[in-house]
Each structure stands twice: as C-alpha cells, then as structure tokens.
Amino acid sequence: DADVTQTPRNRITKTGKRIMLECSQTKGHDRMYWYRQDPGLGLRLIYYSFDVKDINKGEISDGYSVSRQAQAKFSLSLESAIPNQTALYFCATSGGQGTTYEQYFGPGTRLTVT
Amino acid sequence: DQQVKQNSPSLSVQEGRISILNCDYTNSMFDYFLWYKKYPAEGPTFLISISSIKDKNEDGRFTVFLNKSAKHLSLHIVPSQPGDSAVYFCAAGSTDSWGKLQFGAGTQVVVTP
Numbered sequence: 001d002a003d004v005t006q007t008p009r010n011r012i013t014k015t016g017k018r019i020m021l022e023c024s025q026t027k028g029h030d031r032m033y034w035y036r037q038d039p040g041l042g043l044r045l046i047y048y049s050f051d052v053k054d055i056n057k058g059e060i061s062d063g064y065s066v067s068r069q070a071q072a073k074f075s076l077s078l079e080s081a082i083p084n085q086t087a088l089y090f091c092a093t094s095g096g097q098g099t100t101y102e103q104y105f106g107p108g109t110r111l112t113v114t
Numbered sequence: 115d116q117q118v119k120q121n122s123p124s125l126s127v128q129e130g131r132i133s134i135l136n137c138d139y140t141n142s143m144f145d146y147f148l149w150y151k152k153y154p155a156e157g158p159t160f161l162i163s164i165s166s167i168k169d170k171n172e173d174g175r176f177t178v179f180l181n182k183s184a185k186h187l188s189l190h191i192v193p194s195q196p197g198d199s200a201v202y203f204c205a206a207g208s209t210d211s212w213g214k215l216q217f218g219a220g221t222q223v224v225v226t227p
Contacts, residue, residue, distance in 0.1 A: 004157070031213050040123070042116075042203060042217040043158070050213065058214075090157055094213050101146050101165075101207065103215060105157030 003027045004106035006091050012112045013081050021076045021109050023091030030096055032074040033103060034058075034066060037088040046089075049074055050096075081113040117141045118206050120218035128226055133191040135221050137204030140185065144206040148215070149178060149189050152201045161202070162189070194225045 004025045013019050023032065030051045035043040035058075045058030047066040055066060063085060065077045078085055088110055092103040119138045127133045137147075145166040150158035164171040164178045164187070171178050177190045191198055204218040 033213075035217075040219050042118075042120075042219040043205075044217070045214065048214065092157075096212075101148055101163050102160040103213075105150075105159070107155070107157050 002107065004091060004093055004104055006089075006106040006109050008109060009107065010110045012114065014114055015082055017081050019078045019081055019111070021089055021091075021111070023074045023076070023106055025072050025091075025093045025104075025106075027093050027104060028071075029093040029104075030071060031094045032068065033092040033094070034064075034074070034076045035090045035092065036060070036085075037090060037108075043090065046076065078111075078113075081111075083113045086111060086113045116216075116219070117144075118204055118216045118218040120202075120204055120221050122221050123219070124222040124224070126224045126226060127194050129196060130193045133189075133194045133198065133223055133225070135189040135191075135202050135204075135223070137187045137189075137218055138185060139187075139206050139216075141206070141208070141216070142185070143208040143210060144216075145208050146206070147178070147180060147187050148205045148207075149176075150203040150205060150217075151198075152203065152220070158203055191223075194223075196225050196227065199223055199225045 033048045034046040049068045091106040094103040148163040149161040152158040180187045201220045203220045205215040207215045
C-alpha cells in the first residue's frame with residue numbers, strides 16, 4: 001500500500017465551488033506539506049504543518065486553507081475555486097529536524113476549475 | 115522570485131550515454147540539495163541528495179556535483195537508460211528552515227534507443 005495517499009485523484013469543478021483535497025500518510029511523519037505544480041513553474045509550497053497544532057503559510061497560500069485533523073491527515077480546501085487554481089496538487093511528508101532531508105510525495109490530484 | 119532555476123526544460127540523450135542536468139540557485143543560505151524524479155501520473159520520488167559540506171555524492175548510476183562558489187549543482191546519469199525518461203526536479207533547503215524546499219521548474223529527459 002502507498003505510504004502517502006491523496007483523494008480524489010482527479011476532480012473537475014466549477015468556478016465558485018468549495019472543494020477539499022485530502023491526504024493521508026502511514027509513514028508516521030509529523031511534517032506534512034501541500035504543493036501545486038504548474039507547467040514551467042515547478043512545485044510551489046501552499047501550506048505546511050510541522051505537527052497537529054502547527055500550521056504555516058507557504059509562498060502561495062491565498063485562496064487556500066488547510067486542516068490538520070490528525071498526525072496522519074492533512075486536507076487542503078479551496079473555499080471558492082477559480083480557473084487559475086487549475087493545477088496538479090501534491091501532498092508530501094517528511095521527518096523532523098535532524099532526520100533525512102527527503103520529502104515523500106503522494107500521487108497527486110489533478111484539479112480542473114471551469 | 116525563483117530561487118532555484120533549471121534553465122533547460124528538456125534534454126534528449128541516447129541510451130548508454132551520459133545525461134547531465136543542471137540547476138542554479140541564488141540563496142546562499144541553502145545548505146542541502148535534492149533531486150527528484152517524476153513519471154506521468156505519479157508523485158515525485160526522491161533520487162539523491164547532497165549537503166553543502168560535500169561537493170559530490172554518488173549512488174549507483176547517479177552522481178550529484180555541487181559547486182558552492184558558483185551556486186550550481188548538476189546531476190549526472192551514467193549510463194542513461196530508457197527507464198530514466200522522466201521529469202527531474204532540483205530542490206534546495208536550509209537547516210534554518212528545515213523541511214521547506216524550493217523547487218526548480220524541472221527538466222524533461224527523454225532517453226532514446
């Protein structure tokens with residue numbers, strides 16, 4: 001079974017709708033992240049959480065919110081979706097400071113806002 | 115303001131030859147660097163990393179070189195195989211803000227038979 005799972009894998013929604021993307025992990029990591037990928041821009045950090053009570057904005061948090069429901073679950077919400085939020089969204093996890101550098105990514109959610 | 119840049123969006127290489135992917139960064143606080151590989155419809159997977167105290171790290175066919183004075187790193191894949199066809203992302207972070215990575219835009223590598 002995958003260590004980091006994301007649901008849904010694909011979603012088409014309309015402008016103005018609220019949508020939630022969910023992420024679960026079985027790696028036992030405290031740290032979780034949400035990124036979006038756009039062509040020519042790589043991956044950009046939306047929000048990150050270093051533990052259940054710690055939520056931080058990334059470089060492109062406007063229009064997004066997150067909830068860390070448990071150590072293993074981190075969800076991303078678009079309160080009122082707009083077309084320029086059409087992108088690939090990835091959840092990732094990592095260990096704490098002093099552990100290895102790597103982040104482990106989920107398979108992604110392809111979101112289209114029409 | 116992109117702090118990590120991969121200026122080659124694509125690279126085509128023959129099977130068996132060397133692939134060289136380049137990455138430049140602007141933030142002198144970065145002290146660890148990673149390469150990720152991404153296949154279509156999958157998430158990025160970690161490939162290899164290097165900390166700023168080293169100038170080279172090797173793992174099988176993959177070698178990463180770091181030139182701190184030039185703020186440049188490169189990934190060498192030798193020999194290239196068809197399964198190496200993927201998008202490669204360079205990423206950088208600093209121990210001062212552990213866990214936050216800055217990613218480059220990616221380089222699409224195509225390995226031809």
